[in-house]
Amino acid sequence: MLKAAILLLLLAILTSLFSALYFMLRDTGRSNRMVYALYARVALSALALALIAWGFYSGQLQST
Template identity: 50%
Template structure:
């Protein structure tokens, strides 16, 4: 379940990035839609980072330093 949430957040970050690209091309940077879309992307990225750090801290995710572990 946690990995699904992480993947969904990653896809939302990518969608927000492409949305801001579309706004930049369409508006030419004359409106605030690009800034708002990039602010949403930063918020989603911070949420994703916090979720991963909390999951690592609680032991829900584990890091494997080598692939042979």
Template identity: 60%
Template sequence: MLKAAIVLLLLATVASLFSGLFFLVKDEGQTSRVVNALTVRVTLTGLTVALITWGFFSGQLVSHVTW
């Protein structure tokens, strides 16, 4: 369940990235939709990092590297 939430947040971050690009090209700096898209993207990224951190500390996410 945690992995699905992380994947959904990553997909929403990518969607916000492309919506910001679209608003940047379409609006040409006339509205604040690019700033809103950036705010959403930063918030989603913060939530993703928080979920990944919580997953490692709770033991739900485990790293299997050998070093």
């Protein structure tokens, strides 16, 4: 279950990154949508990092 959540977060991070790229190319500085997409990416990355750390701490994830 934890691995699926981490995978979904990584997909959401990629989606946010590519949406920021799209907004950068289309808006050309007229709106803040790119900035908001990058803020979302940073927040999702922090959440993914926290989930990975919690997985190692709880023993659900192991390094091989």
